[in-house]
Amino acid sequence: MFHAHNVIIQFEDENSQICTSFTVQPGDICAIVGPSGVGKSTLLSAIAGFETPHSGTLTWDGQDLVSLAVWERPLACLFQSDNIFTHLSVRRNLALGVPRELSNKECVLAIQEVAENLGIGAFLDRPASDLSGGQQQRVGLARALLTNKPLLLLDEPFSALDTETRETAIALLKRITKDYDLAVIIIAHDEADVTALDASLVRLYREPIS
Amino acid sequence: MRLPHNDSGFTRLIWGTFIMGALFCLAAICLISLYQAGLADTNISSLLSRPYFGYVIYITLIQALLSVILSVCGGVLGAIALHRRWHWPLRRLILAGCFMAMIVPTTVAAISLLKLWGQSGFISLLGGSAIIPDRLGLWSVLLAHCFFNIPLIMRVCLSRLQSVPQGQYRHAALLRFSAGAYFRHIEWPAIRTVLPSVSGLVFLLCFTSFSLVLMLGGGPAITTMEVSIYTALRFDFDLSKAAVLCVIQLVICAIILVFIKPSSTNFASDNVLDAAPLRADHQSKIWLVGDGLLWFGLVILLLVPLGLLIFNSDIRGGIDFLSTPRFWSAFAHSVALAIGAATGAVTLAMSLAMAAAEAQRRHWPLLSRLVEFSHSLFLLVPALVLGTSFFILLRPYVAVFDYGFYIILLGNALLSLPFCYRILAPALLTHWHKTDRLCHALRLGIWQRFRLITLPALGAEFAFAFGLSAALSFGDLGIITLFGSQEFETLPYLLFQFMNRYGAAEADLLALVLLGSALSLYYISYYLIKVYRGLLAR
Known part of the structure; x- marks a missing residue:
C-alpha cells in the first residue's frame, strides 16, 4: 500500500x-x-x-x-511523451525493463507475454520510432509492467x-x-x-x- | 496585388543572392589569380613529384588527423563527464574555460601553453621535463589544437545532451542504467548526429592551422600548407610555389568539404549550456574516479595555462612599452579591424540567413542550398590563401602593402563568417518564422523590424556572434603576417615579433592586453545590446 x-x-x-x-x-x-x-x-x-x-x-x-x-x-513511471528510446526496436526497449536476474529465455518469454497482453506483440521487431503515439505509450506501459x-x-x-x-x-x-x-x-x-x-x-x- | 511582406521578402532574397554571388566571385578571383601565378606555365606532375610537396601534405594531414582524434575523444568524454557531474564544484569555471577558448587569440594561447608545458614552464619546474622532450614540435601543436578544439566539441556535444528530452533521463534513472547503458541509449545517439560535422570542422581548422603551427611548430619539420605558403611568400619570394601550395590546399579542403558537412555544426550560447540537466545517475566508483580524472584533465588543459599567464607573468620589464606610439598604433589597428570585421561578418551572416529562409519559403531548394553553402566557402579558401591571391592579384598594379588594412579586414570578416552564420542562422530562422505574420500585419519595414523586433529578441545570439568575430579578428595572426610592416602592425603581430626576439616581458604583457581586450570586446558588445534591449522595454 x-x-x-x-x-x-x-x-x-x-x-x-x-x-x-x-x-x-x-x-x-x-x-x-x-x-x-x-x-x-x-x-x-x-x-x-x-x-x-x-x-x-x-x-x-x-x-x-x-x-x-x-x-x-x-515504482515505474510513464510520462506524457519520450517514454521510449526511438533508436531501439520495440523488443530492445522492453528488454531494458526486464529485471537483471532473469535468464535470457525468461526475458524473451516475459517480453512476449506482456507485449501480447498489451496488443503490441506484432510490433516487437519494428523500430520504436515507426510506432504511433498510442502504440509508443503502450510500449512504455509494457516496459513499466516488465520492471515488476x-x-x-x-x-x-x-x-x-x-x-x-x-x-x-x-x-x-x-x-x-x-x-x-x-x-x-x-x-x-x-x-x-x-x-x-x-x-x-x-x-x-x-x-x-x- | 502583391503584399508588402512579399516585397520585403524579395528584397531580402535579392540582397542575399547578391552577397552569395559576390562571395563566389571572390573565391573564383582567388583561384584565377593563383592559377595565373603558379600553374599556367608549370608542369604539375613533375612539381607534385617533388618530395617537398609530398612531405608538406603528409605532415599537414597527419597533424590534422591526430588533432581531430585527440580533440574528439577529449571533447566527447569531457562533455559527458561534465554533464554527468553537473553538481560538482568547478563546473562554472570549466564552462568559462570552454568559452574562453573560443575567444582567446591563438597568440595568447601559444604563450599560455608554453607557460605550463614549455621548457621553462611550470611542469618543467616540477621536474617533468623528461615527459616533454622538446618544447616545440608536433606535441605542442597537438596540445594547442586540443586547447581550442576540445572546448568547441564539448560545447556542441553538451548542447546535444541538453536537448535530450528529460523523460529519457528519468527513465534511465528509474531503470538503473549503468554508465555504459547511458552511453549506448542516451549519450551516443544524441552526440553521434553532430560528430561528423563537428569533426569535419575541426579537421578543416587544424588542416588550415597557421598561427599556432607558426609559433609552436618549431621549424620546417612540423609545418602545415598554410605555414609553407607563408614561408614561400615571405622568405623564399617564390610566388609560383606559394600558388601551387594554395591550390593543393584548396583541392584537399574541397574534397574534405564534399564528404563532411562542417556547416551544420551548431554553437550553442552559454544560457543553453548552463541549465542543470535532470539526471540521477547510479554512482559507480570506477566512473566516479574516471570523471574526476577527466575534470582534472580539463582544468589542466583549459584553466591552468591561462591562470599561469594571468597570475604568473613577469611584466615589469615590459610596462614601459605601453606608453610607446608603436603600441597604441597597433592597438588602434587591432580594434578597428575587430569592430569592422565583426560588423561585416554579422551583416553578411544575417543577409545570407534571411535569403536562405526566403528561398526555402518560396520552395527554391537549389538557391537555398547555394546560399547556405556560400557561408562555408571561406573554410575552403582560408584567410592566408585569400591574402596570397590578393597579394598576387594586386601586386602588378598597386603598392599592395598600402591596402593591407582593407585586405585584412575583408579576410577577417570572411574568416569569422562561418561561425557567425552557425550562431545566428538557427535562432534567426526560428524567430523570423514566429514573428513573420505579426510583422506583416503591422507593416514593419526591414530596418524597423530588425531594430525593434529582431535585435532585442536575439540579443544574446547577436552579442555572441559579434563578440566572437570581434575577438577572433582582434587576435588573428593570419593575413597580417603577409601585409604587416613597420608602418602597419597589429597587437598579435607585435606579440609574434616579441616572441621571436625573446622579448619575454613585452610578449607576456601584450598577451595579457590581447586577452583582456578580446574579452572586453565580447562583453562590451554583449552589454550594449542588453542596454539597448532594456531601453526598448521601458
Whole structure:
C-alpha cells in the first residue's frame, strides 16, 4: 500500500506550497487533479524521487521512500511523451525493463507475454520510432509492467492521444491495474477520464507558506 | 496585388543572392589569380613529384588527423563527464574555460601553453621535463589544437545532451542504467548526429592551422600548407610555389568539404549550456574516479595555462612599452579591424540567413542550398590563401602593402563568417518564422523590424556572434603576417615579433592586453545590446 502523509512541497519563488495526504491500495487507481501549474507533476516527481519534499512521509508497505534512490523505489513511471528510446526496436526497449536476474529465455518469454497482453506483440521487431503515439505509450506501459514494480506513476499519459485511442488506453489501464495488482497514481487533466477510470480523487491547491 | 511582406521578402532574397554571388566571385578571383601565378606555365606532375610537396601534405594531414582524434575523444568524454557531474564544484569555471577558448587569440594561447608545458614552464619546474622532450614540435601543436578544439566539441556535444528530452533521463534513472547503458541509449545517439560535422570542422581548422603551427611548430619539420605558403611568400619570394601550395590546399579542403558537412555544426550560447540537466545517475566508483580524472584533465588543459599567464607573468620589464606610439598604433589597428570585421561578418551572416529562409519559403531548394553553402566557402579558401591571391592579384598594379588594412579586414570578416552564420542562422530562422505574420500585419519595414523586433529578441545570439568575430579578428595572426610592416602592425603581430626576439616581458604583457581586450570586446558588445534591449522595454 502506498501512503503519502502530510507531504508538503514548497515553491519558494512563488511563496506558496501544496500539502497533501492520500493512500493507494494495490489494484486501485488514484487520480491527482488540480489547475494547471499547481504542482501535480512536481508531486509525482517527488514520489518518483526526482524532487525532495519539504516535509512529510512517503511510504510503501511501511517502508520510507524518501531515503531511497530513484532506482531503488518500488515504482515505474510513464510520462506524457519520450517514454521510449526511438533508436531501439520495440523488443530492445522492453528488454531494458526486464529485471537483471532473469535468464535470457525468461526475458524473451516475459517480453512476449506482456507485449501480447498489451496488443503490441506484432510490433516487437519494428523500430520504436515507426510506432504511433498510442502504440509508443503502450510500449512504455509494457516496459513499466516488465520492471515488476508494484506502484505505477502516470503523468497525463492520455493527453497526447485522440479520443478513440484514449478510450482504449483507459480500458487497458483499468484491466492491467487489476491483472497485475498495481497501485496506480495518475495525473489527470480531464475529470471525465477520472470517472472513466473509477479512480479515487486527490485535489491539489496552492496555499501560502505559513 | 502583391503584399508588402512579399516585397520585403524579395528584397531580402535579392540582397542575399547578391552577397552569395559576390562571395563566389571572390573565391573564383582567388583561384584565377593563383592559377595565373603558379600553374599556367608549370608542369604539375613533375612539381607534385617533388618530395617537398609530398612531405608538406603528409605532415599537414597527419597533424590534422591526430588533432581531430585527440580533440574528439577529449571533447566527447569531457562533455559527458561534465554533464554527468553537473553538481560538482568547478563546473562554472570549466564552462568559462570552454568559452574562453573560443575567444582567446591563438597568440595568447601559444604563450599560455608554453607557460605550463614549455621548457621553462611550470611542469618543467616540477621536474617533468623528461615527459616533454622538446618544447616545440608536433606535441605542442597537438596540445594547442586540443586547447581550442576540445572546448568547441564539448560545447556542441553538451548542447546535444541538453536537448535530450528529460523523460529519457528519468527513465534511465528509474531503470538503473549503468554508465555504459547511458552511453549506448542516451549519450551516443544524441552526440553521434553532430560528430561528423563537428569533426569535419575541426579537421578543416587544424588542416588550415597557421598561427599556432607558426609559433609552436618549431621549424620546417612540423609545418602545415598554410605555414609553407607563408614561408614561400615571405622568405623564399617564390610566388609560383606559394600558388601551387594554395591550390593543393584548396583541392584537399574541397574534397574534405564534399564528404563532411562542417556547416551544420551548431554553437550553442552559454544560457543553453548552463541549465542543470535532470539526471540521477547510479554512482559507480570506477566512473566516479574516471570523471574526476577527466575534470582534472580539463582544468589542466583549459584553466591552468591561462591562470599561469594571468597570475604568473613577469611584466615589469615590459610596462614601459605601453606608453610607446608603436603600441597604441597597433592597438588602434587591432580594434578597428575587430569592430569592422565583426560588423561585416554579422551583416553578411544575417543577409545570407534571411535569403536562405526566403528561398526555402518560396520552395527554391537549389538557391537555398547555394546560399547556405556560400557561408562555408571561406573554410575552403582560408584567410592566408585569400591574402596570397590578393597579394598576387594586386601586386602588378598597386603598392599592395598600402591596402593591407582593407585586405585584412575583408579576410577577417570572411574568416569569422562561418561561425557567425552557425550562431545566428538557427535562432534567426526560428524567430523570423514566429514573428513573420505579426510583422506583416503591422507593416514593419526591414530596418524597423530588425531594430525593434529582431535585435532585442536575439540579443544574446547577436552579442555572441559579434563578440566572437570581434575577438577572433582582434587576435588573428593570419593575413597580417603577409601585409604587416613597420608602418602597419597589429597587437598579435607585435606579440609574434616579441616572441621571436625573446622579448619575454613585452610578449607576456601584450598577451595579457590581447586577452583582456578580446574579452572586453565580447562583453562590451554583449552589454550594449542588453542596454539597448532594456531601453526598448521601458
